[in-house]
Amino acid sequence: MAEQLTSERLFVILRECAGEDDAAASGDNRIDMEFTALGYDSLALLEATARVSREYGVEIPEEALADVKTPGQFLAVVNPLTAG
Template sequence: MVAELTSEKLFSILRECAGEEESVTSTQNAVDMEFTDLGYDSLALLETAARVSSEYDVDIPEEGLSEVTTPAEFLAVVNGLLKVA
């Protein structure tokens, strides 16, 4: 079992689910940017959440994502759920 979702893995999954975004050059710089500013819409976020749920065997409730606007917030939600699991 994977202990934590990293920003690198999150961006890898985002790219696989929604395509490469030219504006994302460094995951460190992009982690605090809003998904919309990075070129990802809510559908991309839902697809990414479904993929992360499957790969990490964790249930990510949709309502838990409604307030998530940045990759850092997404990581906090997912990693919080992984610690509980």
């Protein structure tokens, strides 16, 4: 079984893709905050998706992410792909 993407790793990737040094928000609730509220735009999300795809060896269909608005939803879409 492949390694699962953790919320901590996702936030590191998002920060690096957005060119930020520190998280836009901290704490446990940020997993349920919308990307826009966290300060991440669609370009940062696209770059993060491509990076996760490369690092975890999964193909993430664009349509699977169409309604994804939070990091928690992103993990719910990506992690089942890493298991298969």
